[in-house]
Amino acid sequence: MSQFGLLPGRAWVALIRELLRPPHYICIRAVGSHNQGQRSLQVAEAVSTSQLKANQEKSNCIIKTPKGTRDLSPQQMVVREKILDTVVSCFKRHGAKGLDTPAFELKETLTEKYGEDSLLIYDLKDQGGELLSLRYDLTVPFARYLAMNKVKKMKRYHVGKVWRRESPTIVQGRYREFYQCDFDIAGQFDPMIPDAECLKIMCEIISGLQLGDFLIKVNDRRIIDGMFAACGVPESKFRAICSSIDKLDKMSWEDVRHEMVTKKGLAPEVADRIGDYVQRNGGVSLVEQLFQDPRLSQSKQVLEGLGDLKLLFEYLTVLGIAEKISFDLSLARGLDYYTGVIYEAVLRQSPNETGEDSLSIGSVAAGGRYDGLVGMFNPSDHKVPCVGLSIGVERIFSIVEHRMKVFGEKVRTTETEVFVATPQKNFLQERLKLIAELWDAGIKAELMYKNNPKLLTQLHYCENMGIPLVVIIGEQEMKEGVIKLHTVASREEVTIKREHLVAEIEKRLSDS
């Protein structure tokens, strides 16, 4: 368990505490943070071999999906595809190209990219050959792709699963396997133009999915670091204080201050100076204010960050989304690789709307600028600045799914347009001949896999499955070279010439 070496002091304390009471399993708690902006206790289990054997013997008879993962039922698939369609069509509307990378990467490709979160990376067993890990996000593989292929400029989107060994039970809509939808712009451009487009995209997608009122918090890593320095935070404590600050969306300032002073050993007066700033948020006016701030205006870093934010707000106003954006000094973001502007979209629903308290909804999209990541792969090469965003589809999925339950919305799990039925016994071959015609004409059609199904059973199936049309064929129709076309909703029935069937069906489907 070499990963123990990676644990911060407080995790060791927690570990020892766990060891003192008879454990079902040993928990190593470490504060980490989520690419999609969530915060939570994260748990890595360590099980003694004896316990492992026990578990194995138990689970031999258990049929389940691995902890923190799930199957998606046909109903859920329909919802997820609807969400992914909205997201991807927006990415394409902004001229992004598709890209795919393997589910796993060389272990060293992922190391030193995620800070404390590295603890949550799934490694593959060493079965000989290369040491591999499942990807933790889509950003590092993208940077690896750019570096590997010496690509200096690219606007790409990537939809794919990522894997994180987190405790899945803490927040709903949180899993160990989940989808990410990423849009990134790599390349050297004039300042804040791609950054503004990323925020525009987040607005389009959240509006498009009708998730209700939302807000995008914006900050800049340079402002955070410069502010810390100006307040007298020792550089060694930057990351730790950052993750405390990050909890301000879940904890009161008093509690965060207490954590910084007692747990992280920050001088109270330094904490208070920080408190002055991190409790502020607003629009471009706050940017102007901070330009005048005696302490911050001394920091070159801060001024750079503020300058870019000012320009960003100009562009956001032109794009018509400025009122959706809030400059928020408490936004810190977890991942190591951000270097400039960072942002995070949160929903502003009232609890009763979703049935969950609004805090727990957390962010549904997030991202930022990472100008150093590609360079980490080939330092020799001049760097490729990048900015991007990631849509938290799983979170959105559970919101949409929950609403559909609340409003009792039904979804069709198939797209079948026509059902081929018969009242006749031993009429399978005629049904097969007919349905083959429909399939070959590109019509979505089904029949019952029975030699002698009851007509009522067939019609009931259509009603249950929401199939709009039924073609009914029997001996009489065969003789006369006609078929009956039955409309399920209205139950009206017309007799038409067999040779007109396909044309008639196509007409009705295009009308509806």
Added chain:
Amino acid sequence: MSQFGLLPGRAWVALIRELLRPPHYICIRAVGSHNQGQRSLQVAEAVSTSQLKANQEKSNCIIKTPKGTRDLSPQQMVVREKILDTVVSCFKRHGAKGLDTPAFELKETLTEKYGEDSLLIYDLKDQGGELLSLRYDLTVPFARYLAMNKVKKMKRYHVGKVWRRESPTIVQGRYREFYQCDFDIAGQFDPMIPDAECLKIMCEIISGLQLGDFLIKVNDRRIIDGMFAACGVPESKFRAICSSIDKLDKMSWEDVRHEMVTKKGLAPEVADRIGDYVQRNGGVSLVEQLFQDPRLSQSKQVLEGLGDLKLLFEYLTVLGIAEKISFDLSLARGLDYYTGVIYEAVLRQSPNETGEDSLSIGSVAAGGRYDGLVGMFNPSDHKVPCVGLSIGVERIFSIVEHRMKVFGEKVRTTETEVFVATPQKNFLQERLKLIAELWDAGIKAELMYKNNPKLLTQLHYCENMGIPLVVIIGEQEMKEGVIKLHTVASREEVTIKREHLVAEIEKRLSDS
């Protein structure tokens, strides 16, 4: 390396042979077979820790994807999405529901499902908690889903990646990570109706992808086993002889016979009896022939198999695909779980068409009936019979990609419809305002992330990217409340009122 225990005798021989010469790595060779019908030597590497360290140090500076995996470039993504669209729309045309399962399963979910191939399963490292493996195909997870949710009847499709630790270099279009597109029908129905639909689907997809002439070989596990028994093959040798037979698409009968007699210790006269049968193939007439065969007609198993094949051919004739199907006694299929009819689609291209010899193309789709698999998960429960198929998209992908190279076909990697350009300096804000209107109207639009791009650069970009329309805005146009609409192909340019822009663009896009 407990998996050594799983190795057949000949693999041990190979292993020792490898050990006798100074190895770069140790190879364990084992003959296995591929769900998509391929045969090849499969290699599992075993690397000494010292070598491992060496590799690590080396690879620290290497940027690459893991062995046997690849990124898909935007060009490749377009091709793959085109293929997947054709496949999935066919599955939906046949009324299938979507389903998704996790990338990994509990290790025990996958054990004893794949025979020798189990050697090729990727295990995850034991980081505490459950023992996990990456899925090897989509069939076992489907069976696990049915058993877990007590589903007795379902028609589903599943498109997803699967992972196999095979030697990726042997056949082109063969990778350690690859997509599978599966369609399966679970449930108790009248005989051979779902089976016939599966073959119809394979025909529709291969035709739809315009892969040229093809043939679907069909056989039945009961006929193979019954034939072996009738010829005097000891039951203990069934699987071994099966995999020899399976090579008849790559080796001559003489070589296969030699392998069976010398390597697998089969009596020569038994081998000759088998040879009598496995070299035969044909249509329903061969089925009739075997009904009369003095030896085979003694086997209840064989008669069951033949009876079903006879019925199957009736349905295939009605569906109009009988001439694409060949009853082929040499088709055996690798996987353990098949219990009845099995099939495999092969392309019949002439070598010059694809630039690769036609043998190496191998199968592009395959499947069969597996009535026992769901029962393996909860024996208490009565069984759920299943039949299905898997499309070998990677193989198809490399064929399509190769042809596009040959015919010099170009693909657009973005869907951008309109580019917003300007001849003016310092006109970024006007461009942003304009493009926001287009985005909000659902029009796919791009602009250059520069404050002062050259007009020529902007127009060249459109030509290179195949963007059909350019909106040009400058001071003059601003004054007059108009914009210029430039058609890239014809280079003709019209001036239209700014308020008519969106409508005009939509008109032109729907016309084209």
